[in-house]
Amino acid sequence: MAxxxxxxxxxxxxxxxxxxxxxxxxxxxxVAGPARAGRRKTGVASWRKRAEIxxxxxxALVLFFMFVVWPIITAVQISMFKWKGIGPMVDFVGLANYVxxxxxxxxxxxxxxxxxxxxxxxxxxxxxxxxxxxxxxxKMWGQGLLRTLIFVPYVLAEVVAGVVWRQLLVPRYGGxxxxxxxxxxxxPEQGFLGTPDLALATVIFVLTWKYLGLAVILFLxxxxxxxxxxxxxxxxxxxxxxxxxxxxxxxxxxxxxxxWAFLSMIGALQVFDMVWILxxxxxxxxxxxxxxxxxxxxxxxxxxxxxxxASVILFVIALVLAVLYQQTILRRDTHPDQPRRKKKVK
Amino acid sequence: xxxxxxxxxxxxxxxxxxxxxxxxxxxxxNGGGDTxxxxxxxxxxxxxxxxxxxxxxxxxxxxxxxxxxxxxxxVHVEVSAMQHEDMLTKLAAALQSGDxxxxxxxxxxxxxxxxxxxxxxxVTRDLTDVAADTISxxxxxxGQYTVDDKVYALPFSxxxxxxxxxxxxxxxxxxxxxxxxxxxxxxxxxxxxxxxAGIVPASVGAGDKWPAAHYWYYNVVxxxxxxxVETAIASKxxxxxxxxxxxxxxxxxxxxxxxxxxxLSTKAQEGPTSASGLLATGKVAMELAGHWExxxxxxxxxxxxxxxxxxxxxxPTFDGQQGGAKDQMGGGDAWEVSTSAPDAAVDFAQxxxxxxxxxxxxxLDMGLPTNPTATDSISNETLKQLxxxxxxxxxxxxxxxxxxxxxxxxxxxxxxxxVFAGNPGPQEIVDAIxxxxxxx
Numbered sequence: 001m002a003x004x005x006x007x008x009x010x011x012x013x014x015x016x017x018x019x020x021x022x023x024x025x026x027x028x029x030x031v032a033g034p035a036r037a038g039r040r041k042t043g044v045a046s047w048r049k050r051a052e053i054x055x056x057x058x059x060a061l062v063l064f065f066m067f068v069v070w071p072i073i074t075a076v077q078i079s080m081f082k083w084k085g086i087g088p089m090v091d092f093v094g095l096a097n098y099v100x101x102x103x104x105x106x107x108x109x110x111x112x113x114x115x116x117x118x119x120x121x122x123x124x125x126x127x128x129x130x131x132x133x134x135x136x137x138x139k140m141w142g143q144g145l146l147r148t149l150i151f152v153p154y155v156l157a158e159v160v161a162g163v164v165w166r167q168l169l170v171p172r173y174g175g176x177x178x179x180x181x182x183x184x185x186x187x188p189e190q191g192f193l194g195t196p197d198l199a200l201a202t203v204i205f206v207l208t209w210k211y212l213g214l215a216v217i218l219f220l221x222x223x224x225x226x227x228x229x230x231x232x233x234x235x236x237x238x239x240x241x242x243x244x245x246x247x248x249x250x251x252x253x254x255x256x257x258x259x260w261a262f263l264s265m266i267g268a269l270q271v272f273d274m275v276w277i278l279x280x281x282x283x284x285x286x287x288x289x290x291x292x293x294x295x296x297x298x299x300x301x302x303x304x305x306x307x308x309x310a311s312v313i314l315f316v317i318a319l320v321l322a323v324l325y326q327q328t329i330l331r332r333d334t335h336p337d338q339p340r341r342k343k344k345v346k
Numbered sequence: 347x348x349x350x351x352x353x354x355x356x357x358x359x360x361x362x363x364x365x366x367x368x369x370x371x372x373x374x375x376n377g378g379g380d381t382x383x384x385x386x387x388x389x390x391x392x393x394x395x396x397x398x399x400x401x402x403x404x405x406x407x408x409x410x411x412x413x414x415x416x417x418x419x420x421v422h423v424e425v426s427a428m429q430h431e432d433m434l435t436k437l438a439a440a441l442q443s444g445d446x447x448x449x450x451x452x453x454x455x456x457x458x459x460x461x462x463x464x465x466x467x468x469v470t471r472d473l474t475d476v477a478a479d480t481i482s483x484x485x486x487x488x489g490q491y492t493v494d495d496k497v498y499a500l501p502f503s504x505x506x507x508x509x510x511x512x513x514x515x516x517x518x519x520x521x522x523x524x525x526x527x528x529x530x531x532x533x534x535x536x537x538x539x540x541x542x543a544g545i546v547p548a549s550v551g552a553g554d555k556w557p558a559a560h561y562w563y564y565n566v567v568x569x570x571x572x573x574x575v576e577t578a579i580a581s582k583x584x585x586x587x588x589x590x591x592x593x594x595x596x597x598x599x600x601x602x603x604x605x606x607x608x609x610l611s612t613k614a615q616e617g618p619t620s621a622s623g624l625l626a627t628g629k630v631a632m633e634l635a636g637h638w639e640x641x642x643x644x645x646x647x648x649x650x651x652x653x654x655x656x657x658x659x660x661x662p663t664f665d666g667q668q669g670g671a672k673d674q675m676g677g678g679d680a681w682e683v684s685t686s687a688p689d690a691a692v693d694f695a696q697x698x699x700x701x702x703x704x705x706x707x708x709x710l711d712m713g714l715p716t717n718p719t720a721t722d723s724i725s726n727e728t729l730k731q732l733x734x735x736x737x738x739x740x741x742x743x744x745x746x747x748x749x750x751x752x753x754x755x756x757x758x759x760x761x762x763x764x765v766f767a768g769n770p771g772p773q774e775i776v777d778a779i780x781x782x783x784x785x786x
Contacts, residue, residue: 084753086441087467100785106760170619171608173629191608194553196767199611282553283610284767285760301756302463 072315079308085299097309106285107310110293111317113200117289118268120204121211122261128208129215130257134245136216137223147220154213162277165206169193169278193279196286203278203287210274211267215260222256223249255333262325269318290314392422393451393691396437400427404712411706415697421690426450441469446686452695455499455682457490458744459751464682465493471683472496473692480696484716486737490744491680499680500699503713505637506676506736507560507661507745509548514655515631519543526659526735527671530595533662537604540631547604549630551614551621552766555759556747558609560634560675561599562762562775563746564661565592567675571668572741579750582783584776588668593772595664596765606630610767615642622646626653634661636676637714640728658731672740677748679713754782 079098082091101107136147153161168175171191180187188195192202226249234244272291275281281288281296288296290310298307326334395412399405405427412423428436433454440448441464449469455461464470473481474496481488481497491499516524519539525532540547552558566575570588578584606612606624613620618627625633626643633639644652663671681695697703704720707713711726714733721737724730736742747755761778765771 084463085438086463086469087444167617167619172606173619189607190610194608194611196610279611280553282555282763284764284769297756301752302460303753 072312075308075311075315077308078304079312081305083304084302085304093305097305098313101306101309101313104297106288106297107290107293107313109285110281110288110290113287114269114271114289116200117204117207117271118265121207121264121268124204124208125212125215125264126257126261129212129219129260130250130253132212132216133219133223134249136220147217150216151213153210154217156210158210158273159277161206161210162274165209166193166278169202190283194283196283199279199283199287203275206278207268207271207274211264215264218256218260219253222253225256226252258329258333262322262330265325266318266322269314269321290317391420391690392424393688393694394424394426395452395694396426396428396433396450397454398428398430398433399712400429403710407706407710407712411698411703415694418697419690419693421694423694441467444469446684449684449686451684451687451691452698453682453684455491455680456677456748457499457501457680458748459754460748461491461498461682462493463751465498469684470498471685471687471692472498473500473683473695476689476692477696480699483718484699487678487716487742489741490677490749499682500695501678501680501716502699502704502707504676504678504716504736504742505714506674506732506742507564507634507636508674508732508735509632509659509661510625510635510639510643511632511657511659512625512628512630512653512655513657515540515545515628516657519545519631524657524659526731528659528662530662530664534602536632537602541604546606546624546630547632549606549612549621549624549633550609550766551612552605552609552763553611554614555756555763556745557614557621557634558766559747559759559762560745562592562596562765563743564634564675565595565664566669566746567673567743568592568661568664568667568669569595572670572673572743574668575743582780584780584783589776590772593765593775596762597772600766600768605766610763615646618646620646628653628655637729637732640726641711652726652728656728658728660735670740672738673743674736674740675743675745676736677745678716750779750783751786753786754779757782 078089080092080094081089082093082097083089132150136143136150169192171177171187171189171194174191176192177187188198192198230248230252231244234248239247270291271289272295275287275289275292276295279287281292291314294307294310294314298304298310397408399408408427409425412425416422437450437453440450443449444467455464455470461470477497477500480500484501487501487504488497491497491501511524513524516522516536519536520543521536521539524536528536537547550558550561566589569591570578570586574586574588578586578589606621606629609621612624615622617623621630621633622635622639622642623646624630625639626646635642640652640656643656644650647653660674681698683691683695699717701717701719704715704717705723708715708720708723709725711724711729714724714729714736715721718737721733724733743749747759749755750758757778758775761775764774
């Protein structure tokens with residue numbers, strides 16, 4: 001909070017950085033004045049205000065508690081027991097389920113697969129999505145149609161897309177094999193999804209096909225936010241199209257890209273539907289993710305303790321990564337003052 | 347302020363709990379009619395029955411059975427016919443609740459580890475004495491529903507797994523005299539001839555794992571005596587060399603490469619590209635499957651009829667095998683009675699096994715009846731072939747994943763699928779079972 005003092009008044013006015021602990025005296029009074037005065041009013045008024053807040057916030061809090069906090073607490077509770085799903089939970093095992101999950105090579109493999117998907121999603125979709133967005137941002141014939149086409153896979157239900165791709169990828173009788181055969185391109189005997197070494201790459205390909213549309217549409221939206229006059233100024237200075245993209249468009253697209261990467265990362269950590277439909281985690285667990293592990297090894301094996309432990313671990317990994325990402329990368333966007341200040345210091 | 351927030355949080359918590367409790371309470375109304383369930387223990391005039399014959403003739407038949415029972419005894423049967431997966435989910439929820447009002451009085455059981463868990467949780471009734479007459483009639487099949495010498499469920503259908511084959515494709519490959527109980531040499535000869543004729547010999551849904559695992563289970567039934575398997579399960583000691591032998595036999599079969607392209611990701615029964623679909627559409631010559639296969643393939647053909655080319659032969663036997671030549675591997679369905687049910691529920695479960703009800707059940711091809719007086723009533727000729735093999739005097743071992751329960755069954759199936767992928771091996775399967783059984 002002390003940082004605020006050194007920054008300009010416009011930054012301090014942002015709601016995230018104003019706080020009751022900061023003495024009003026050192027804040028620029030022009031900005032903080034009215035709010036402070038409101039809080040210092042008589043007891044009745046402040047009580048009314050609190051009641052008002054409680055009234056409007058309570059429904060959201062109740063829902064949040066019911067559908068977020070309570071399930072998490074229950075999951076943690078179940079993860080401490082050995083429980084087959086019938087009868088009372090009596091066999092308390094402490095952290096044994098966590099030990100057994102973390103020692104299970106199927107789970108550690110699943111984590112590795114998850115991280116491969118996280119990295120591959122970003123490494124493949126970022127340049128591809130950015131390229132397509134830049135192209136589609138140019139004035140050209142059929143722009144709207146192309147934008148729609150790119151976005152269609154994202155609109156399709158994941159299960160439907162999964163079933164379609166599974167049918168296409170069926171070895172010998174599927175569409176992909178038929179086309180490849182006609183072109184005399186050899187295809188793997190076990191099919192793309194059935195060959196252990198190719199299965200994960202195939203799943204990543206389908207995921208890219210599915211989610212590229214989201215990246216493109218987000219980047220396109222971000223491009224609309226780049227002020228037109230910057231382009232004009234650059235053009236006046238004689239910048240080429242490439243230079244404009246590299247020096248102006250891409251840097252100004254930063255916040256959008258960082259938000260997209262965050263969504264992509266969380267989605268990749270939790271990926272379940274597509275994998276479950278395409279491969280069920282197979283062949284021989286080569287495409288398993290943490291989510292398929294907890295369904296197959298957990299609930300389908302009547303080991304609810306194991307399933308809950310795995311889900312808590314998945315939650316913790318996702319939470320830690322999310323917080324780290326927010327604190328390091330997204331901070332540039334939510335607290336734009338800090339990097340700017342550092343530059344000033346230099 | 348903080349205190350008030352806390353107070354608010356407690357109010358929210360209270361409201362949440364009240365809401366949750368409300369949800370739980372209303373759940374039972376969907377489950378099976380809680381008002382009748384509460385009243386039933388008082389006068390025992392109504393019992394609840396859950397089954398999974400939820401379509402067509404099977405559903406009508408069971409509705410009629412319930413009515414007939416009411417006419418004979420005056421006990422009303424409240425029938426809930428559900429889709430199979432729905433039934434399993436609801437049953438699991440009802441059993442988890444432990445609430446007698448929510449648990450149906452008579453329900454389906456697949457036996458094995460699942461039943462054992464239910465017995466341990468005290469939700470299922472010991473039928474040994476109360477249904478002794480019925481049990482004596484179907485005693486060939488009650489073994490898989492017995493825990494500590496007590497019978498907990500009455501099996502009403504018991505099928506066996508074997509090879510369903512395409513007679514036309516076999517003839518095309520020059521195999522005219524198919525042995526109904528071949529040796530492994532004869533079986534390998536079929537594979538060689540089919541391959542020579544350019545026909546894919548077999549499909550297997552290894553993507554779903556259990557269809558692939560059936561090969562290993564059957565090898566166990568062939569290589570190990572029935573008692574060896576039972577002792578191993580009881581003692582969690584699978585060190586008998588016959589289990590390794592079963593794995594080696596499996597490696598040998600996989601090495602023959604009889605399976606369809608992409609079998610590692612092939613599903614068991616979903617759609618025309620599944621293992622059953624490939625058999626139904628004449629793309630492969632055979633598939634290892636249970637008594638459900640005519641029904642499943644019938645649903646996967648263009649005209650919706652059971653393919654006329656379907657034939658059946660038993661799983662091959664091995665030289666020097668220890669298992670009985672007549673032993674088979676299979677599984678079935680049984681009726682369980684909950685501990686909270688009135689005595690009328692036991693009468694009803696017995697009624698479902700009566701000659702009359704089982705004959706009607708067989709006539710509609712709803713399964714392979716266990717009551718010996720009903721086996722002649724099976725309409726489908728292909729299905730009928732299974733009866734003499736099943737009733738030849740050998741024992742029927744339950745699918746091992748069901749037998750062991752899914753906590754051991756799933757890791758076992760995983761390990762078996764590895765062998766299909768060309769990875770090791772016989773010892774790994776045994777290790778997987780042993781480790782899972784010991785940590786259970």
